[in-house]
Amino acid sequence: MRSLLAGGVAAAVMLTSGVAAQAATTAYPKYKAPKIFGTTFQADPEHDFTKGIHSRRNGILRGRITGVRGTVAEYEPIKWKKGTETEGYFVGPPEGDVMAYASPIAKDVVFLSADGCGAATSATIDRKTGLGNKRCSKAVLIKRHDRRQQPSLITVHKGKIVKVQEIYVP
Helix, strand or coil, X not given: CHHHHHHHHHHHHHHHHHHHHHHHHCCCCCCCCCCCCCCCCCXXXXXXXXXXXXXXXXXXXXXXXXEEECCEEEEEECXXXXXXXXXXXXXXXXXXXXXXXXXXXXXXXEEEECCCCCCCCCCCECCCCCEECEEECHHHHHHHHHHCCCEEEEEEECCEEEEEEEECCC
């Protein structure tokens, strides 16, 4: 009887710690993702771009990080532009348009890379969606996105970037 009770307690502790660990990594609601290859910029009607660069509202933005200062990332929306010689490519707002945001990168940010965590490796993507699925550190995110502007799905919650999932573009 005692061994059954001890086993039940151990299972309950493991279950609770697993739930706590999962809750810690997803301590924000599940937001609806935009079309990965959407052909319009996502609207943010509540955002006042005349009041300086600041965080986007809660949700997922199809965008790219354009620069990182310390742990604050500047980012902009992107859209897919169909090509004539290729399938197409992502573009940002036109020159002079001030559609830009800035948010601190959360301490426990989830970064899912489309091409691994190290130097030039093979694609690490979900073959159905074309989204990165290799989890890398916050340091890799900052270093990589400070140098190149990789299309990504950027999740913002309570003014912080909590997830960046790269979009694979061949």
